[in-house]
Amino acid sequence: MTSDPKLTILDGPDEVADHVAGIFADAVVANPSVVLGLATGGSPVATYGRLIDRHRTAGLDFSRVTTFNLDEYIGLGPDHPQSFRHFMQQQLFDHVNVNLAKTHVPDGCCRDLDAHVAAYEAAITGAGGIELQLLGIGSNGHIAFNEPGSPADSRTRKVALTQETIDANSRFFDSIDDVPRTAITMGIGTILESRRIVLIATGTSKAEAVAAAIRGPRTIDCPASLLQSHDDVTLVIDQAAAAQL
């Protein structure tokens, strides 16, 4: 059974961050041992800030929470400032009482990639699966680093980034030449096994992808449209990202 993605349209990025942080905080309170799927990129930064505030002011307790991140650049180690492990430390983990042993980000410098991605999948399964997964969306409709054309049943694996994604993410690097061309990403099939999914989109640059994801056909040409086959997806977007709905 599937149902249409739920849609929450709010004024702007601040309201989106407040709302999504509320969803994640409620999940942690309801189940202190919850397994969360986490995302990087610009979209979730404000949400993580709100969760840090709740930890500091209201004692939101992350000590038993397990996390799995969606993706990581190949070739960037945890200390590289643009690695997603580094991002997570800076934006969330260093500021809350999460047990780092329970946080998982694919290792972009692993020696045996096949063994690593298989172990990553096994770790998610071993933790009981992801209860609540946070997603952003690329302007080409990608989710995690699943670019257009990614199979709906894809698993955690090595992928090549599109030029559009390299261009978009070059804002985080000194030079576009420094942006890795390959990454490890959870697959679409992996993501769809999460029990609940919340996707954040803000700004006009996401409007076309959001419209294609919700109103367009379910197609691998827009990976986010494959979320239509999941029965508990909520898109939390701002007015600008809703402009083409």
Ligand SMILES: O=P(O)(O)OC[C@H]1O[C@](O)(CO)[C@@H](O)[C@@H]1O
């Ligand atoms: O939130 P941003 O920075 O716009 O990125 C959107 C998506 O692109 C990625 O950064 C990957 O390119 C994802 O991690 C993210 O969900």
